[in-house]
Amino acid sequence: MKSPNPQRRSLVEELSRRGVRLTGQRKILAETIQSAEGHLDAASLLELARKRDKGINRATVYRTLELLKELRLIDELDLMHLNGEKHFYEAKTTVDHVHLACFQCGRIEEYTSPLFERLKAEIERAKQFHIRLVRLEIGGRCSRCCAKAQSCAECAEEECCKAAPVKPPAA
Amino acid sequence: MKSPNPQRRSLVEELSRRGVRLTGQRKILAETIQSAEGHLDAASLLELARKRDKGINRATVYRTLELLKELRLIDELDLMHLNGEKHFYEAKTTVDHVHLACFQCGRIEEYTSPLFERLKAEIERAKQFHIRLVRLEIGGRCSRCCAKAQSCAECAEEECCKAAPVKPPAA
């Protein structure tokens, strides 16, 4: 579940570079997001941040997430609302990635593709739309859960998910 | 803001075809969603449905949305949470479409592309992931708002959105 691409600068560096006031809370929150292995929701972020500063408040977490979103240093995700309506956050990576959420086991996978980049470029051209951020989220059944399923009874009026052979992405 | 592709059957037809109990409320809600010009949130759907049956309850709206989602007759959208955390709903179309939300004017545009279809196919193959539903949402500035902007001062450390010439999508 780790990001497929490294960030150029740390979130904290990026904040000071942009003249944002660097409070203790912001440093802790930014570093916590950056070093998290997965995708954090606001509550988990608060919990982790409190290990470093017991006093950090929930409102500050939300305000900081808003700030980082605005500055496009983090992305906000739904992850298919597999469990409640909360949102998840991750430090932006150098190249956008797709999120795949398995409805059966809840695992989240990530995927990048030149085809995704081409699609974005096409949209900008065709619609003359200036893209600021992109979210491609997919729900379904992961390979592991597909393999476990004996038949495709769960697939409901649809061709089996085990049919396709593995093949490397072609741009 | 209307769907770019027609549905094969009406939602109500689809419900009875699948042996779902057809209550008055479900008929009204399904028809309301289908005939809506835009993307409805739960509150708007309730309001519209109440024009036909004053008694319809909020809980029924949420339960029906859940049902229609499960049956994959509607899609759920965030539309970039331009205004609150609510979700939006629309009848599924024959081919998936991208949603483009303008942060400046709030307009929602839709877009389909063979490239999008190719990307989905690639993901299914490469990750052996059985896709059940897809949500590609993009936030940025629409062509109208790009045209209105004198300079790209708002674009913030980024190339201007007016640079690219119009070109038809190439699959």
Added chain:
DNA sequence: TTTCCAGTTGCGAATACGTCGCAACTAAGT
């Protein structure tokens, strides 16, 4: 260094959105 203040924080109450349990109701099969 010390001063200063715009910007930030903690707090608790408020809001927004969605969910639940349960008794009353109804679609649809017999």
Added chain:
DNA sequence: ACTTAGTTGCGACGTATTCGCAACTGGAAA
């Protein structure tokens, strides 16, 4: 018509997020 499993209305509840305001503080200026 009878029956009953599934559905609804209702109001209370839960969870995620926001807000107003007084106290605090980063960092620029003196």
